[in-house]
Amino acid sequence: MNNIAVLVSGNGSNLQSIIDSINNGEIKNSRICAVISDRKGAYALERAKVHGINHYLVDKQKVSKLEFNEEIQNILTDEKADLIVLAGYLSIVNKELIKKYKNKIINIHPSLIPKFSGKGFYGMKVHEAVIASSCKITGVTVHFVDENVDTGPIILQEIIEVLEDDTAKTLAYRVLKLEHKCIVKAINKILFMP
Numbered sequence: 001m002n003n004i005a006v007l008v009s010g011n012g013s014n015l016q017s018i019i020d021s022i023n024n025g026e027i028k029n030s031r032i033c034a035v036i037s038d039r040k041g042a043y044a045l046e047r048a049k050v051h052g053i054n055h056y057l058v059d060k061q062k063v064s065k066l067e068f069n070e071e072i073q074n075i076l077t078d079e080k081a082d083l084i085v086l087a088g089y090l091s092i093v094n095k096e097l098i099k100k101y102k103n104k105i106i107n108i109h110p111s112l113i114p115k116f117s118g119k120g121f122y123g124m125k126v127h128e129a130v131i132a133s134s135c136k137i138t139g140v141t142v143h144f145v146d147e148n149v150d151t152g153p154i155i156l157q158e159i160i161e162v163l164e165d166d167t168a169k170t171l172a173y174r175v176l177k178l179e180h181k182c183i184v185k186a187i188n189k190i191l192f193m194p
């Protein structure tokens, strides 16, 4: 049984996609052992609660950086996480965790890294930059997490066309739907591909 921990900060639609894929058998022999949010009020925590999944708030506003990292590390150890998925997670993962879980932490980013990635490129900012650049394609990247932002080895990428009448909002909506497919594909690739 693979124990998947999902780190979140917001709505949790990628988390929901993982939950649904485990429940419908698209991701086999796996369970979500923990959902951890770094901020209060993340709807992703509600999603975990509804599905009876162990969920934790480690509120980065309330604890020191050291306590924050220690608390997260303790939860991952106690829950025996084999794979850690950053799904809309906005905090930086500290070096100790990356070292301990080498090639076991993945992140999903709503562009074709290295374009529109790195510090400051998250959420709607990514799509605004794509629209402003008049690029004709964009996409989704799932990659292993290393010490920097959005720079670890790429696991998979999928392309999506930028439509003539796309706004950042309409593009974000379509990219997010593609993310929901890519996160499941990437998990299966890591857990089950030889």
Ligand code: GRF
Pocket: 008, 009, 010, 011, 012, 013, 014, 015, 044, 087, 088, 089, 108, 109, 110, 122, 123, 124, 176, 179
């Ligand atoms: C989205 O902007 C997505 O592109 C990025 O994180 C944000 C929220 O995702 N990966 P989620 O709905 O919380 O999974």
